[in-house]
Amino acid sequence: MPAKTPRGAWAAPTATGPLRATVTVPGSKSLTNRELILAALADSPSRLSAPLHSDDSARMVDALRALGVGIELVAGTGRYGDDIVVTPKWPLGGQAVVDCGQAGTVMRFVAALGGFAKGDITLTAHESALHRPMGAMIKALRDVGVDIDDGGHWALPFTVRGHGHVRGGEVVMDAGASSQFVSGLLLAAPRFDVGLRLIHSGERLPSIPHIDMTVEALAHRGVHVERPAPGEWVVPAGPIRGKDVAIEPDLSNAAPFLGAAMIAGGSVTVTGWPVHSTQPGAMLTDILTLMGARAVRRGGALTVTAGSRIQGVDLDLSAAGELTPTIFALAAFADAPTTLYGIGHIRGHETDRIAALVGELRGLGGEAHELEDGIRIVPRELHGGRWRAHHDHRLATTGALVGLAVPGVEVDDIGTTAKTMPEFPQLWQKMLAGDGDTASLAPEAMQAS
Numbered sequence: 198m199p200a201k202t203p204r205g206a207w208a209a210p211t212a213t214g215p216l217r218a219t220v221t222v223p224g225s226k227s228l229t230n231r232e233l234i235l236a237a238l239a240d241s242p243s244r245l246s247a248p249l250h251s252d253d254s255a256r257m258v259d260a261l262r263a264l265g266v267g268i269e270l271v272a273g274t275g276r277y278g279d280d281i282v283v284t285p286k287w288p289l290g291g292q293a294v295v296d297c298g299q300a301g302t303v304m305r306f307v308a309a310l311g312g313f314a315k316g317d318i319t320l321t322a323h324e325s326a327l328h329r330p331m332g333a334m335i336k337a338l339r340d341v342g343v344d345i346d347d348g349g350h351w352a353l354p355f356t357v358r359g360h361g362h363v364r365g366g367e368v369v370m371d372a373g374a375s376s377q378f379v380s381g382l383l384l385a386a387p388r389f390d391v392g393l394r395l396i397h398s399g400e401r402l403p404s405i406p407h408i409d410m411t412v413e414a415l416a417h418r419g420v421h422v423e424r425p426a427p428g429e430w431v432v433p434a435g436p437i438r439g440k441d442v443a444i445e446p447d448l449s450n451a452a453p454f455l456g457a458a459m460i461a462g463g464s465v466t467v468t469g470w471p472v473h474s475t476q477p478g479a480m481l482t483d484i485l486t487l488m489g490a491r492a493v494r495r496g497g498a499l500t501v502t503a504g505s506r507i508q509g510v511d512l513d514l515s516a517a518g519e520l521t522p523t524i525f526a527l528a529a530f531a532d533a534p535t536t537l538y539g540i541g542h543i544r545g546h547e548t549d550r551i552a553a554l555v556g557e558l559r560g561l562g563g564e565a566h567e568l569e570d571g572i573r574i575v576p577r578e579l580h581g582g583r584w585r586a587h588h589d590h591r592l593a594t595t596g597a598l599v600g601l602a603v604p605g606v607e608v609d610d611i612g613t614t615a616k617t618m619p620e621f622p623q624l625w626q627k628m629l630a631g632d633g634d635t636a637s638l639a640p641e642a643m644q645a646s
Contacts, residue, residue, distance in 0.1 A: 207611035207622065209584070209600025210629055215463030215503070218628040220454045222467060223277040224249040224444035225476060226617045227407060230257045230302040231414050232442050234310070234384045236283035237266045239418065241439030243283045247275030248444045252616045253300040260297070260307045264314060265290030277620070285439070288361040291316015297353070299326045299547055299588065299616055304353060305334055305377040309385035311357025312343035321354035325588040329353070330374035330545045337370045337382060341389060365389025365434065371399035374545055379430070380411040386432035387420045397428035403542040405516050410475035417442070445471050448478025450618045452523040453594040454628060455481060455501040459490050459527055460601045462503045465628065470499035477517035484512065484520065488527055507531040509576070515539030518546075521572070522591040525554050526598035528574040529563055538571035547589035547616075554595065557584050561603065581605020590616040597625055 229249040234257075236243035248254065258268050258281070267284030291314040297304040304322055308331075311318040322329070332351035339345055342364030347355035365386065372378040379395065379402075386393035402408075412422045412430070419438040423431040451467045458465040471479075472494075482492040482499065489504035509531040514521055518540045528535035543550040551572055555565040561582050564575040584596035584606050593613045600606035614621035 207608045209597050209606040209608055210626065211604045212457075212461035212601045212629060214461075216458050216461050216465055216628065217463055217631050218454075219466040219468060219498075220451070220624060220628055221276060221469060222446045222451045222454070222624075223251070223618060223620065224275070225447040226251060226253050226450075227302070227410060227447075227476065228414070228444050229254050230300070230306065231380070231384060231411060232444065233257050233261060233281070233283065234306050235414060235418055235437055236439065237261050237264070237285055237310070238385065238388050239283075239285050239437045239439040242285070243439045244271075244441045245281040245283070246273055246441065246443045247277070248281050249447065249617065250278040251619055252298055253302065256296065256298045256300045256303045257307075260295040260303055263290075263293035263295055264310065264318070287313075289314040289359070291318060291359050294319045294321065297322040297326065299323050301326075301329060301375065301377050301546075304329065304331065305375065305381040306384060308334060308338060308357060309343075309381045311359050312338065312363035313361065313385075313388060314357070314359030315361045317356050317358050319354060319356045323588075326547065327353050328545075331355075333370050333372060333374060334378045334381060337368045337378065340368045341365050341382075341393065363389045365391040365393050367394040367396070369396045369398050372397050373399035373401050373403065374542055376402065376404035376407045379408050383408075383411050383415065383422065383430060383432055387415070387435050387437050389434055392434040393430070393432045395430045395432075401515065401539075402428060403515055403518055403539075404477065406475050406477045406479075413475050445469070445474055445476065447617065448474060448476045448481065449519050450478075451499075452478060452481055452520055453598055454624070455485060455499070456523045456527050456598055457601055457628065458501045459485065459488065459503050459507055460530055460598060464500055464502040466498050466500040468498045470494055470497060477519060480517045481520065484524065487512070488524075488531070509533030509535045511536045511538075513539040518543045519591065521550060522554060522595040523598065525558075525565075525572060525574060526595045529558060529576060529579065529599060530602060531574075531576050534573060534575045536568070536571060536573045538568065540572070541570040548587035548592065550589065550592070553585070553587045553589065553592055557592070557596070558599075560584070561599065561606065579603045582607070584608050586610045586613045588613055590614045590618070594621065597621075
């Protein structure tokens, strides 16, 4: 199991002076769960070095084990737990129940794998995640030959009646609700009988960097994805190579720590920052600079230093909607109003993030307004009070950021951060204490079954 994160109310600590801290964040959730899927479908074993150990990744590991895939935890050099060795099984096993928890990657990616199983695979989720969009994915999977019984609800829970293979072919779908629909199909496509031609039919496609991440991960394993036109992908049927893969740090999970420097003053350094990354968090250097910080990458680390003020901005976050909660917190302390747009799709994340962010800031005396496709934040003096996490890890870290400058902020459930970063509360305290490299924290390793 991943490291335990305390549940319940958490008094967000207030910064007492400028920060001087170095932080090493755990591995990328998006990369870890993509590589677990590809490793399960590969033609030989793979080893993931420095993967994320969190609720989301544990759900993926449990799902793959339920399908008969071999998962072994072995000692590695990562600071946050063991490496993972994945031994594929083909065809996948059946007669399993997969609890996706709150993990969108699990519900979207494993649904595509279910067709390869020999038997029924039932997917369910935490009650707070049953609302998450799945209709477009269910229709697309049916179009490529996957047998799905959803009781006519177009949502979780549903059962995939696996027949050991998936036909594949051409799919036209509107993936405007989640780029994970595209990634889930692309990851499984090389194993389809005839491959896949996927065409996005909607006006807008969010989180394109996450699709680029999927395409790049496939390329590293010998699968070339053609892009004949924008919003179109062609994946040939063929083998997926087993491979040893080093997982990058989660750059989006680094966002609250880098943003902390702008609110509290001083500087925060995040180690292991890649030269090139398809993670949406890679956009932080440009975004934080636009908002008045100084961002410098040197020696494999990124340092963000506060400027004289936080600048209000008008910003299209359609490619990096997961950064919205952090940018929202910064905007609450800016010198002018901020408008964030291109993020209507985040209403379908762990919670309706637009409504939740607006409601929580108003609860502390702030001013924010819901837009059809975004949020407008007008800086106001804030006061302490309860900040609800809404079962959402990024809402919880936003409360921590606000609490840096507002005494008396209490996050109702900091344990929600365990979804992607169980170590968050401890890392946050050590950052504020200026204890040097906070990466000495290591979770309890997940137990091999």
